[in-house]
Amino acid sequence: MGYSRFLLKRASQGVVVIWGVVTVVFTLRYITPGSPVTFIAPLDASQALREEIAMEYGLNRPLYVQYIEYVVGLLPPNIDMGQSFAAGTSVSSQVFAALPRSLELAVAATLVAVALSIPLGVISATNRHEPTDYAATTFSLVGISTPNFWLGLMLTLLLAVQFDIFPTGGMARVNGTPLLLVDALRYLLSGRPQVMLRWLSHITLPAVTLGTYFTALVTRLTRSGMLDELGKQYITALRAKGTPETLVRFRHALKNTLVPIVTVLGLQLGTLIGGAVITERVFAWPGLGSLLIDAINARQWVILQGCLVVVGAGFVIVNTVVDAIYAYLNPEVTV
Structure with a gap:
């Protein structure tokens, strides 16, 4: 095929x-x-x-x-999910207004996880049974075991309340309008970097909170994949040829480890889009999770229905993209 x-x-x-x-x-x-x-x-x-x-x-x-x-x-292009029974407003407008905020938070959490987990996994695998390996393994265990809501509250109390480094919650706003990354970049290019800094300050704690479990998971996956690849014969042959160790680790071993990692990244990204309910609630982030909870409390089934449909469709789309990337990295799956 x-x-x-x-x-x-x-x-x-x-x-x-x-x-x-x-x-x-x-x-x-x-x-x-x-x-x-x-x-x-x-x-x-x-x-x-x-x-x-x-x-x-x-x-x-x-x-x-x-x-x-x-x-x-x-069906496109209308995508009409009905009208809210209580407010009489379009459900589609509410859902698609909240979706970019949840998507932005999910992508930010994924970037945090990738930036931390892959280097930690490589360092852990290449220093097996050494203090750095034990430190990375311990970090993974703590990250997987820590509930997101508790971590979010502790980060808020410490970094927002105690030291006043970050805001306690909510999205960055300009003239009362929630600020997305594309808006922050536009302000940055127009000579207003303080708006970008405001955006970064608001998204940092939610992204770190949401990405911690993800970081621990990918770290362990990267470590196990690297250990498996480094023990194979082609790695021994590369080293025997005098290939620099950096190329052996990153160009060959890590590249072959990325296939399962990409799959997990895609699955987790789809999960984060609709599964960040607790994190969004802790940080008053006006995304799909908050909209979902508000719809449940108000018994607005039409809004709840729209949220679930969008989350399900988003999960399917993300997994389809992951399958495409997976097939590109490993053409054997198309056979």
Whole structure:
């Protein structure tokens, strides 16, 4: 199977999985106890008012009609997820406003993890049974064992409250508008570096908190992969030829170790996009996690449904991209 056919096959499978996610989420909406009308209508609403509300939001139509309309509405370029029952605003606008914030936090956490874990894993593997190896292994154990919410609170108390180095939470804002990286870069290029510094100060603690477990996981994975590669015959042959040790470690051993690491990076990135609920809550980060919790507390199933669909679709897309990178690094998987 060629590379193009492999990508087409993975993309087709991804579409089927996304359709399955939409179907499951839509079904859960109707098997969950309670009717949306109950949450919209006043406590003393009459039966006539309840029927009028159900008719207004299309809740009185057959289930298969609502399902078809919902699926068709999700198709590009419209991507209509319905209207919020309480506020009457578009669910799509709320979800897609929160998505870049969660994505930015997830990518920042991934970069923190990669920048720390791969060098630590290489150092640990090349200094086996030495103090540096034990230090890196201990760090991995502590990182995996530390709950994110506790780490976030401790970092806030120490670095934000005690020493006042970082803000306690929230996104950086300019004129009340949340500041994304692209906005910060634009201000930097226009001669306002203080805005970029403000963005960095706000994202550092959430990214470190979210990326710590990830760092520990990839460190252990890099170490085990490097140890396996360094014990193979081609490494012995390279050393016998007089190849510099730096090239042996980084150009050959680490390169062959990256294939499983890329897979884990992709899986974790997909998880971080929708799984940063606790971190976003601790740092008052207005992303998908916070929107999800607010929707649950307010029993806004339409918003909850939109969040779950976007998280599921994002996970599928990330994994499809990972499969493409994996096949590029290791063409044997396309055979």
